[in-house]
Amino acid sequence: MTEKLFYEDPYLREAKARIVEIKPLGKGKVAVLLDRTVFYPEGGGQPSDRGVIEGEGFRLLVDKVKGKEEIWHEGRLKGRFPEEGEEVSLILDWEWRYENMRQHTGQHILSAVIKELYDANTTGFQIFEDHNKIEIDYPGEVSWDMVLEIERKANEVVWRDLPVEVQVYSKLPDELRKELRKELSEKVTPPIRIVSIPGVDVIPCGGTHVRSTGEVGIVKVTNFYRKSTKLWRIEFACGNRALKYLDGILEDYWLSLERMPNKNRPLVERVEELRNEISRLEMEKKDLRMELWDWKARALLGSSKKIGGLNVVVHRESWSLKDAQAFVVYLVDKNPNTVALFAGDNYVIFAKNKEFEGLNMKELLKEVLFAVGGGGGGSENLARGGGFRAAPEEVLERAFRALEKKVVKL
Ligand SMILES: [Zn+2]
Missing domain, CATH: 2.40.30.130 (Elongation Factor Tu (Ef-tu); domain 3)
Structure with missing residues (x-):
């Protein structure tokens, strides 16, 4: 022992x-x-x-x-x-221990205030390097107003600088048992350590605590959220860790404001302005893209190859696969009797207007990739692939010739 x-x-x-x-x-x-x-x-x-x-x-x-x-x-x-x-x-390591004692005593105060104000029990507690967590058993909704009220009351206890007393009992007196914030667990065996803050809290506890509530310094709730149907989690920090936590938040705040085009507080208004600006630019971008697609479609159709009554747009594309595919779909949907054969550095997209029957883009892709390698897939109207071992121009050339043969047979 x-x-x-x-x-x-x-x-x-x-x-x-x-x-x-x-x-x-x-x-x-x-x-x-x-x-x-x-x-x-x-x-x-x-x-x-x-x-x-x-x-x-x-x-x-x-x-x-x-x-x-x-x-x-x-x-x-x-x-x-x-x-x-x-x-x-x-x-x-005294700094580590002393801060843990401050956090632990702060937890007693916070839990006692929550019990007094909302009759909610603390069911879990954990100290981490930079903050602490408690779980409280509360079936209703917890709001910021409630949390701020809890925080204010807890700090009143801190600032009254009440003694934190520890008594050890081999058997708990009945009158003391009635005062406990929580019923004594059957797992607790004597000697029983009772930690009390006069007029605030009486609880059995095996941890280490500061001598008086004033040493806790401050109790700062940093976050709260629902953990399960009945449990809420409250995150908080005390003493020097509270200060460090708030310093971290403030650094984040000021650095964020510093990066804003308009550096005046409050930050939330600046964020709202940026969000509005982004929405406006998105709309503008959408309009410009439609205009660009329109011009590009006209130019490509103007130089398209004709096989019978079919317009075949063969194009070496520089856009990304995602952007190219969006455009290809637009191009063939808007124009009847049109097939598009597009190739980028590492992809091909074959597409046709839905109304034009007798051609299958997936099969065309399969045939071309059989010759140049790579893989892909799709549907009758739209297929895409990649990983081929040939220049994109050659892949396009092969695709056009294969298509030509198919159209002649129709
Ligand atoms: Zn304790």
Whole structure:
């Protein structure tokens, strides 16, 4: 059993301890069991501590701490392999731990306020590197107004700088049990740690907390959304992480505004202007494209080849496949008795007017690709292919000759 110094004094950053057991984990990593520790193991939504375990001739960079009774410290070992029974110095990554304590205490406050205002229970909690998440059990709709009210009340608790008290019980007194924000889970076995903020919250918890609510600094809700039919997720950040989060958002905001043609606030109006401008340009582009298609169609038909009563447009295209196909469809749809044979750098499109019967573009494509390689497919009226091993001009030439033979037979 490891003595949990982080419960006796959550502000203890360094201590001496003895190695009870050590196991190699491979790839230069080891796991160390200590007789006492300042390292909080992951649990209850709070991530495990980080830091260093140092001894004569070695250093262990702790990145994972696990266990309930026996606490194991995992990490990369530098130097010689330590022996069991050796004395070591423990040094916590204090910034990481302290911020976790602020987030964790902030969560107690936030959850207590949500319970008080909306009678919703917190069913999940997790601390991440830059923000935290809670899940609340609320069957209705959650709005920004509700969230802002929750945030305002939570910060009032922070700014009143109330004490955060921890009491340990082997049996929970009945009058205290009634005050709990949530019923005690049957999984919780004594000793039971009760964390209270007078007049705000009473809850069993196994995490580490700051001494007073003022140390939380600020509780900032950053996002909220429905997670399932009954559960809502609220994302938030406290302390320095809240500041960093907001700095990130502000940087994003100002850099975005800086890139606008009109740099005056508010950004949302500038975005709306850009959206309108894009719509206007899209309309203009559509008009211009129709005009371009019209001219291009006339020019191509003017120089088309005639086989009997059929107009055959043979064209070496520079447009992309997507643009070329849209135009080809327009060309043959508008003009009766017309076939279009188009080739780009790496594609061919064969199309005909639907009313003209007796020709099959898919079969024509198959025949041509049989000679020059590649693949493709389509329908009677429109076929496209690619991957051929011949110049596009040659593919067009072959297609025209094959078509000519077919039309003569009609
Ligand atoms: Zn807690």
